[in-house]
Amino acid sequence: MSQPTMIHRYRWYELVGIYAGILLFLTFILAPFVEGFLVSLKPLALLFSSPYRFWPENGSLAAYRTMWVSVPGFARYIFNSFFISTIITVAVLLLVVPSAYAFARFKFRGSGALLAAFLAVNMFSGAVLLIPLFRLMRSFGVLNTYFAMIVPGVAFLIPSAIWLLRTYMMRIPRELDEAAFVDGASHVYTLRRVILPIAMPGIAVVAITTFIGSYAQQFIFALTFNSKTEYMPLPIGLYAYFGRQEVVWNELMAASFVGIAPAVIVIFFLQRYLVSGLTAGAVKQ
Amino acid sequence: MSVRRSTLIFAWTLLLPAVLYVTVIVAYPLVDTFILSFTDASLKKTTNWVGAANYEKIFNGTFAEVIIRTFVWTAFSVAIKMIIGTFGAVMLNAAVPGRALFRVLTMPPWIVPMAIGIFMWGWMYNGQFGMISGLLQNWGLIDGPVAFLAHGSTAFWATIVTDVWIGVPMVTLYMLASMQAVPQDLYEAAWTDGAGRFYRFRRITLPLLVPAMITMSMLSLIATFNSFDIIWILTQGGPNGDTTTMIIDTYRTAIGSKKYGEGAARAVLICIFLSIFCIAYFRVTHRLASEEHR
Numbered sequence: 365m366s367q368p369t370m371i372h373r374y375r376w377y378e379l380v381g382i383y384a385g386i387l388l389f390l391t392f393i394l395a396p397f398v399e400g401f402l403v404s405l406k407p408l409a410l411l412f413s414s415p416y417r418f419w420p421e422n423g424s425l426a427a428y429r430t431m432w433v434s435v436p437g438f439a440r441y442i443f444n445s446f447f448i449s450t451i452i453t454v455a456v457l458l459l460v461v462p463s464a465y466a467f468a469r470f471k472f473r474g475s476g477a478l479l480a481a482f483l484a485v486n487m488f489s490g491a492v493l494l495i496p497l498f499r500l501m502r503s504f505g506v507l508n509t510y511f512a513m514i515v516p517g518v519a520f521l522i523p524s525a526i527w528l529l530r531t532y533m534m535r536i537p538r539e540l541d542e543a544a545f546v547d548g549a550s551h552v553y554t555l556r557r558v559i560l561p562i563a564m565p566g567i568a569v570v571a572i573t574t575f576i577g578s579y580a581q582q583f584i585f586a587l588t589f590n591s592k593t594e595y596m597p598l599p600i601g602l603y604a605y606f607g608r609q610e611v612v613w614n615e616l617m618a619a620s621f622v623g624i625a626p627a628v629i630v631i632f633f634l635q636r637y638l639v640s641g642l643t644a645g646a647v648k649q
Numbered sequence: 650m651s652v653r654r655s656t657l658i659f660a661w662t663l664l665l666p667a668v669l670y671v672t673v674i675v676a677y678p679l680v681d682t683f684i685l686s687f688t689d690a691s692l693k694k695t696t697n698w699v700g701a702a703n704y705e706k707i708f709n710g711t712f713a714e715v716i717i718r719t720f721v722w723t724a725f726s727v728a729i730k731m732i733i734g735t736f737g738a739v740m741l742n743a744a745v746p747g748r749a750l751f752r753v754l755t756m757p758p759w760i761v762p763m764a765i766g767i768f769m770w771g772w773m774y775n776g777q778f779g780m781i782s783g784l785l786q787n788w789g790l791i792d793g794p795v796a797f798l799a800h801g802s803t804a805f806w807a808t809i810v811t812d813v814w815i816g817v818p819m820v821t822l823y824m825l826a827s828m829q830a831v832p833q834d835l836y837e838a839a840w841t842d843g844a845g846r847f848y849r850f851r852r853i854t855l856p857l858l859v860p861a862m863i864t865m866s867m868l869s870l871i872a873t874f875n876s877f878d879i880i881w882i883l884t885q886g887g888p889n890g891d892t893t894t895m896i897i898d899t900y901r902t903a904i905g906s907k908k909y910g911e912g913a914a915r916a917v918l919i920c921i922f923l924s925i926f927c928i929a930y931f932r933v934t935h936r937l938a939s940e941e942h943r
Contacts, residue, residue, distance in 0.1 A: 374745070378846070385740040386751055392733065393755055393817065396769035399780045403772060416783020445762075459670055462663035470660040478668070480931065485675050487927050489875030491896045492916045495685060495903045496678035519674035522667055551659045580763045583878045588904055599764030603882065606768055613772055620765045627760060632753065 404428070404617035411613055428622065431615035437593055438619055441601030445582060445623075448510060448597055452517045452578040453571055456525050459518070461567060464529035465555055469541070479530075486523040490516055490584050501589050512589035513582065513597065521577050525570045532566030533559065572634055579627060598623045679920070685913035692907040703914035711890070712898060712915065719894040722805070723873045726812045730869055731862065733813060734820025739850075741821065742828045752825070759818035767882045770811045774798050774883070801891030804884050808892050811879050816872065820865055827861035828854060860937045867930040871923065895919050 403411060405423035432438055467479055501512045536559065544554045582597040590596065602619060686703055690696040741752050758766055773780045776796025785791045797803040831854060839849045877896045880886060886893035886901065899919065903912020
């Protein structure tokens with residue numbers, strides 16, 4: 365990215381226009397979070413009073429205390445979510461790192477078609493395959509366990525991870541592994557000692573996007589394959605609460621914010637790598 | 650020759666675990682769905698071959714209506730996503746102080762677990778006490794409370810708005826990256842020739858963005874067509890089925906009513922549409938890539 369040069373200098377009315385545009389755009393993006401946060405601070409009486417009041421008068425953090433009791437199993441949901449996403453991420457990396465390397469370095473008959481087939485998998489949602497997956501899980505006897513959410517989750521995150529990591533690995537100079545190979549190193553040694561260390565930043569980006577992705581897709585598989593409270597991930601746990609007759613909204617919002625806080629903090633620090641990695645995978649196919 | 654063969658074996662050894670995994674968890678269920686769609690499989694019934702009966706039922710029932718609704722819903726959602734996302738990218742591409750922070754602030758809808766973002770929208774749409782209805786009343790724009798999710802037409806648009814909100818960060822980041830890939834010297838050349846800012850945008854940025862826009866619309870189309878969580882959490886396809894898309898109807902039939910055969914037929918139809926999008930996507934990106942190399 366270049367520094368602002370002559371052609372980037374704005375006149376005052378251009379600046380006003382740009383900031384107004386940004387404000388408009390960010391208002392749309394952030395409104396639900398602002399409203400959600402304000403709701404979590406409002407006492408219930410204020411929430412259900414008319415006319416609508418935007419600012420939380422007599423706001424307090426009470427809901428952040430009470431929700432631990434009134435959303436039963438909340439701590440467990442958070443643990444489940446992190447547990448499921450972590451296992452999925454590790455499994456995806458184990459499967460994807462070798463195959464991305466194979467796709468990046470070796471051209472053989474059918475490799476292009478196979479790569480395209482992986483991409484095609486990306487286009488079918490889990491919802492389309494729910495019936496046979498449900499039968500499959502039932503015949504394995506893993507319904508209502510962590511497996512039922514982890515196993516399909518991994519499959520649907522493999523394709524995009526392969527594409528992203530393959531792009532990254534293709535940018536590692538070929539001479540490096542060829543030199544090692546010529547020096548008599550085995551394929552496995554070359555992969556482990558030459559390629560893996562250099563590919564680490566790319567692998568990290570894949571790990572983060574996979575983690576986010578698995579967190580996001582924890583809805584439909586968990587909704588369908590698991591009905592046990594003790595295995596529910598956060599989105600489904602909160603959904604079960606959301607579906608009740610009397611939703612205590614300030615507590616639901618407080619729970620939501622506590623639930624997303626760890627992910628947001630991690631990503632806030634990693635966003636620079638995230639954006640560059642994402643766009644590299646998307647732009648240069 | 651022996652080296653090449655050992656290399657080939659090595660490559661396949663690396664690929665095999667992932668290939669096998671995806672075959673068992675995705676390819677096999679795909680085939681199974683196809684076979685199931687010709688049976689009357691349900692929770693209790695033994696599985697009998699019924700031929701094309703499930704497909705005939707689809708077009709006799711309300712599903713034809715559902716298909717049209719799905720396409721309308723998807724078209725509006727993708728179009729609005731592209732417009733807002735590109736607008737955001739243009740604004741965030743401007744070299745103004747604070748833009749790094751503004752860029753981070755576009756990401757939350759994409760990072761946060763989808764369901765949680767949807768809960769927040771669920772509250773905002775609440776007719777009695779939600780923010781949208783509340784503010785509109787406070788500003789005197791509407792007379793009484795509007796329960797957006799309780800009426801067919803407003804629920805239809807409400808689910809679209811939420812889908813747009815979730816999809817916009819991806820579009821913005823992608824368009825932003827494409828804009829930054831535009832060579833700077835093009836702008837500088839145009840600038841020395843005396844071209845104004847708007848002229849440069851219209852004649853340099855916009856034409857070079859078209860391929861990215863097409864790619865992103867295709868990806869967005871596929872994601873939107875598959876959208877389940879938003880509608881399910883907000884309306885479960887209601888009121889009166891006015892927000893029931895193909896995915897929702899398939900879920901209701903297969904998982905809700907346990908009619909596996911009828912559900913599978915719906916799923917096959919979805920697969921056919923997705924395959925068409927998929928082929929179109931490959932052709933478009935292929936053509937764009939070959940144009941670039943020319």
